[in-house]
Amino acid sequence: MLLSLTSGKLESDMRLILTLALSHLRRRRTQNALTIIGIAVGVMVLVTALSLTNGFTQSLIDATLRTIPHLALITREKEPSKALEAALKKDPNVVAFSSFAADKALITRPATQGLPAGVDFSTLLGVTPQESGILNLRPEEIKLISSLKDDEIVLGEVLSRAIGAFPGDEVRLLNSQYKRAILKVKGTFRSGYILIDQGYAFMSLDAIKKLNPDSPISYRVNLKDPLQARDFGYQIAREFQDYTPQPWQDINATLIEQMALQKRVIGIVVFLIVIVAAFGIANILILSVFEKTQEIAILRAMGTPEKWILQTFMLEGLILGAGGLILGNLLGLAVSYYFKLYPIRLPGDLYFISSLPVQIQAQDFVWVNIVSLATTLLAGFAAASKAARIEPAKVIR
Template sequence: MSFGEILRSIFINIRENKTKVFLTTLGIIVGSLTIVLVMAIGSGSQESVKEQFKRLNVGTLYIMPSFGRQRINLRLESEDMEEILKEASSISKASMMINGNASISYHNTSTSSSIAGVMEDIKEINNLELEYGEFINEDYREERVVVIGSELAKLLFEEEGITNVVGEKIVVNGKRFEIIGVLKYQGSAERGFNPDEGLFMPYEMAKRYITGRNPRPMIVTLAKDIDHVDSAIEEITMVLQKRYGEKSEQFMIRDAGSSLESAKNSARTMTLMLLSVATVVLIVGGIGIMNVLFVSVKERTREIGILKAIGARRKDILRIFLFEAIIISAIGGLLGIVFSMAAMPILHYFNVRAINTLFGYLLAFGFSVLIGTFFGYYPAAKAASLRPIDALNYE
């Protein structure tokens, strides 16, 4: 049989059994749809991670109390920061930082927000950029001033707009503070603080009005470059051991680069987990194709006998059923891809970030064809092995 005759036979059978073929392809459709969406969501997650950390210096190091089971008796002080700057040659910048939460209000608008008490160098360490005004510096050390994030500014000054908010007064935990600056949108959060939705104030003011009697300060440092991160960690560890001895174990050092890599790994792991689920769905769809082909072989036994009686070879019968399985699975894969495109607006409606990729389409289609080939071969071989006389006598 020629290749054209084989294809003609396949499409005649598909046309005559449209409902059965559609039901057979459902598993493949769902599986390929799931693969495309999983890859799209995975790509969206990884892109979100990149955007979240894009402004973050990968040479940033955080020295903070270790929140394990042991009781924390020590507290980092400004003297520790100064000693680190003096002794750690791999460090270029350092700042004290203390986080807290407070109620914030402006006229009739009130909210709760994260607050960071910082020193001047935190601006360069965390790559903070200003939209309006200026950042906290040594002149504001004892002043009630704040720099607010872009999202917080929009919330508090929705009616007035944020263009002229510098110089306005807001109430933080019952105390009036003057706004001296508004940050550009950062799109990143680190160590539990989101600069877009929070505000910065001088370190001493945060200790006095925000954190209460049990502050948990941290030291934020910046290595000279990415190649100095490991040596900076070693030098900081030596400084802490020198100052606190065995109790230095109550502190931990974390670098922003490892946080970025950890976030990427988490996104990749989630993608692989979801991809495994999609693979299982495709395998189930392949089993469905195999079962339907077995039934088809039984239903078409006499047809197989007639084809062999008029000269069809074993490989011709094999090709008919194998190509039929491949075509059915390929159609299912293509339909799954089309349905995935239609599903994208639904994901966006529910604020799920998904980015379609060519690799996702190719993976879904390739898996579909592979599953059809794998699960279609045995029924095809079964049909090809029938003896003509047995097939013609089959009732």
């Protein structure tokens, strides 16, 4: 019986608080609408900006991993390690591995038919047919690279255009040991990451070794879970101490850190819009307090508890904030989905990728809504506490 009475009284109190809050909000419809729109715009821009940043970061990582393995095992050994290969074959975490050698070279296309010579520096990767399990390129590009002969080379697409060498052309190569070779361009590849497409070329491992017999033979490894590359690399290094692990996270550490910093900066800058809108809530509620001073004083004189007044204005702030958040989330999703269907085109030579994709992450929505709601509630509390401190005796007198 006592529990029923308590429950009924609580329900009655909440109904009265809701009635008062809605009554106040109806009297300033235009200002309330503008405040909700302000919050919605801030949330929409924040959600969209974070989604575009996520897509930009993921696109760069995906483009990088099309030609870079999850893990590189670097050594100074000049011959392949049968023991290491056996260990990699047995490990269930390993999807594929391939031995490789790397070198630097100057690649030149001779002047022909009145065309000037083309020349550029490149990183050479000498690979074996097993490289097909490492690369994440188009099938025809993987086939080209994994079937290279000793007198053939596959150029990055941007590198190919830079020196004017296309499939069927001959290029001259001068490696780091000043050894020369004439090679036929078998084809080109495109990872989508301009730094790779501009600076890499593939040759057969045997061709690299012929030009530089002292080139160390290292390994490129792909795993079932790329995020385990660092731990797996350390595990291999403990067993095979001649090999130094280079997980993709370390190879691209600068890029990943820059992207994370960029996301934080964008989040902070855009969140200022939400803060400005929250000040709008505080401004509206404080004006409401001044206008309703006598009403609040009468309610207090009639025995209305201070906490009711506090809860009434807090509820007003919550309604305005929640309205802005819901509208902002819907608009943010709509704009993000639009950019997903119609990606923003980018100049690849400036941004390393050709288009700006969108990646919506649930954790972004969670923290955007939590922080935005907390900000609007704080703004509401500023006005609510002022209303709750009104002394009815002074006002009525």
